[in-house]
Amino acid sequence: MKALTVAKKEVADHMNSNTFLIVFGLMLLLTGATAFQGAQSFQDQMDRFQESQNSDNERIGGFAPDKPSILDAFTMLTQGVNFPLIGGLLALLLSYNTVSGERDRNTLKLLTSYPLHRDSIISGKFIAGIFTLTVASAAAFMVASAIIIGMTGAAVTGAAAARILLMLGGTVLYMSCIYGLGTLLSTVFDDSSTALTGGVLALVISALVVPQMAFMISDVLVEDNEETDITVGEGSSGLSESYEKRMNIRNTVTKVFPTGSYGNFMQYMMGQDPSSIGISTGGSEEAESEPSVMESLNSSLGNLGLLAGEAILFFGASFVIFTRREIS
Amino acid sequence: MNDAIVQIDGLDKSYGNHVALQNLELEIEKGEVFGLLGPNGSGKTTLFQTMMGQLTPTSGDIQVLGQDAYKDTFDVSKGVGFLPADIRFYDNLTARKNLEYLAELVDEDPDIEELLELVNLQEEADKKVSGFSHGMQKRLGIAQTLIKEPDLILFDEPTTGLDPERKEDFKDLIQRINKEKDITVIVASHILHEIENLCDRIGVLKDGKIQVTGTPEDIMDEADAETLEEAYLEITRGDFR
Numbered sequence: 001m002k003a004l005t006v007a008k009k010e011v012a013d014h015m016n017s018n019t020f021l022i023v024f025g026l027m028l029l030l031t032g033a034t035a036f037q038g039a040q041s042f043q044d045q046m047d048r049f050q051e052s053q054n055s056d057n058e059r060i061g062g063f064a065p066d067k068p069s070i071l072d073a074f075t076m077l078t079q080g081v082n083f084p085l086i087g088g089l090l091a092l093l094l095s096y097n098t099v100s101g102e103r104d105r106n107t108l109k110l111l112t113s114y115p116l117h118r119d120s121i122i123s124g125k126f127i128a129g130i131f132t133l134t135v136a137s138a139a140a141f142m143v144a145s146a147i148i149i150g151m152t153g154a155a156v157t158g159a160a161a162a163r164i165l166l167m168l169g170g171t172v173l174y175m176s177c178i179y180g181l182g183t184l185l186s187t188v189f190d191d192s193s194t195a196l197t198g199g200v201l202a203l204v205i206s207a208l209v210v211p212q213m214a215f216m217i218s219d220v221l222v223e224d225n226e227e228t229d230i231t232v233g234e235g236s237s238g239l240s241e242s243y244e245k246r247m248n249i250r251n252t253v254t255k256v257f258p259t260g261s262y263g264n265f266m267q268y269m270m271g272q273d274p275s276s277i278g279i280s281t282g283g284s285e286e287a288e289s290e291p292s293v294m295e296s297l298n299s300s301l302g303n304l305g306l307l308a309g310e311a312i313l314f315f316g317a318s319f320v321i322f323t324r325r326e327i328s
Numbered sequence: 329m330n331d332a333i334v335q336i337d338g339l340d341k342s343y344g345n346h347v348a349l350q351n352l353e354l355e356i357e358k359g360e361v362f363g364l365l366g367p368n369g370s371g372k373t374t375l376f377q378t379m380m381g382q383l384t385p386t387s388g389d390i391q392v393l394g395q396d397a398y399k400d401t402f403d404v405s406k407g408v409g410f411l412p413a414d415i416r417f418y419d420n421l422t423a424r425k426n427l428e429y430l431a432e433l434v435d436e437d438p439d440i441e442e443l444l445e446l447v448n449l450q451e452e453a454d455k456k457v458s459g460f461s462h463g464m465q466k467r468l469g470i471a472q473t474l475i476k477e478p479d480l481i482l483f484d485e486p487t488t489g490l491d492p493e494r495k496e497d498f499k500d501l502i503q504r505i506n507k508e509k510d511i512t513v514i515v516a517s518h519i520l521h522e523i524e525n526l527c528d529r530i531g532v533l534k535d536g537k538i539q540v541t542g543t544p545e546d547i548m549d550e551a552d553a554e555t556l557e558e559a560y561l562e563i564t565r566g567d568f569r
Contacts, residue, residue, distance in 0.1 A: 002433060005429075005432050005433055006433075009418075009429055013418075013420060016420065105416050105418075105419070106412070106414045106415065106416035107416055107417065107418060109377070109382065109410075109412040109414075109415075110410075110412060110415060110416075110417070110430075110469075110472070111433075112380075112382055113380050113382070113405060113408075113409075113410035113412070114405060114430060114433050114434055114476070115402050115403075115405045115406040115434055115476070116405075116433050116434070117402060326382065326383050326384055327377065327382035327383070328377075328382075328383070
């Protein structure tokens with residue numbers, strides 16, 4: 001299969017490129033530092049939890065601290081700049097010159113003069129990108145897991161291990177989506193610098209601008225007429241109605257963009273509900289019953305579907321444009 | 329039975345308002361060394377790229393090796409070697425690795441040593457192409473055209489960037505592959521000296537139209553000129569026809 005021949009060369013090119021080595025190195029460094037912080041935070045929470053247990057269920061500030069999960073140590077990795085931004089940047093830097101680079105280097109005319117279907121060229125490049133990003137993500141997760149487990153000594157249950165593996169899968173899917181976007185831009189634009197500028201702009205909008213816009217939109221659409229976001233009493237979910245409405249609007253807006261879908265998926269995988277992030281409902285019944293892995297996966301299917309759909313859409317569009325465009 | 333390896337009828341190619349080729353008619357027979365001569369911008373590269381299926385004809389019919397060059401690009405490219413004028417290779421690979429990669433793409437197992445020797449690059453075979461001069465990349469480009477064991481080779485400005493000695497070597501090489509390997513060759517150039525004494529027939533291209541085709545003698549007769557150079561100048565600069 002010719003696509004695999006192309007992919008083999010592309011993987012070697014990616015792995016040996018200075019760009020990949022620098023950004024991957026940066027991602028590993030950040031992963032290490034963030035995992036270190038996550039492990040320390042987990043340890044602090046565990047100490048507070050044990051303290052409250054030892055002092056006869058003493059409540060701190062009115063709430064008893066929950067027993068922390070080892071997954072909490074991964075929160076910063078998946079929600080901060082690490083995977084959403086640096087991971088996205090790595091995917092973009094590997095893809096922005098997928099086609100335009102061949103055009104810039106004048107190798108595209110040579111390549112397309114060989115009896116090689118153009119779909120093999122673009123598919124080979126896509127396979128190579130996904131493989132490289134899978135290796136990079138797996139290495140980052142392994143480093144993070146080693147630091148967190150090594151520092152905390154916490155036992156990783158089967159469910160936690162399954163959640164970590166699903167998080168890795170989600171990260172690969174998110175990066176594939178950004179890789180697809182970069183490939184599409186490199187197919188549409190004649191030169192690589194325009195493709196890179198467009199890609200960085202799209203990533204910044206998706207990761208930084210859209211979440212802020214979502215907050216503004218939700219605040220404008222839903223009037224906040226309640227004094228507090230937390231409610232108490234029988235039959236209450238622990239969150240005010242207006243707060244839930246605002247969070248639903250925010251999630252709907254952000255999940256249309258890859259970074260938002262990825263963020264939501266990761267929260268589900270950590271056993272959290274993205275619509276209640278930022279609010280601890282403490283003693284409510286909902287907060288005490290952590291969903292199973294399957295329940296979390298089911299809840300996140302919409303986000304996962306959006307990510308997969310966007311990746312397929314970007315790749316499909318690149319494929320169609322590349323196979324029909326003239327080589328000049 | 330027509331022995332044409334290339335048959336072009338009424339070919340037009342436009343980029344927006346710019347007409348690159350207009351009503352082009354050309355027939356090239358098997359075994360020929362054909363020179364496509366014309367000033368820069370006359371449409372030589374567009375014609376080659378259309379023959380390779382890289383550009384879509386606006387109208388007209390273009391048959392290469394008996395196949396439609398646009399619809400059957402895959403089959404046409406199996407039998408046609410192409411040296412683009414601005415050829416470049418993968419900088420991070422050596423000359424040998426570049427040839428091996430291209431051979432792997434077409435499931436061919438050519439004698440890479442022989443190809444490198446043919447263009448005098450055997451000593452640079454294991455050096456990265458990033459350090460190659462334009463002329464060395466051209467020579468490597470000439471070698472890659474033979475990977476597919478083609479029936480037809482299109483050389484676009486093959487001698488640009490080569491020093492005089494290499495230009496002579498190139499002419500010898502063309503004649504060898506034409507005679508010994510029975511490969512039809514089309515050489516495009518804007519420099520008359522580089523294709524005279526090399527080609528069986530010459531076609532002069534100007535403003536996207538073939539003005540005249542024939543042996544050098546035929547062309548001199550048509551232009552009523554004493555030398556081929558005079559004929560070429562008359563055709564490309566004057567009000568020929």
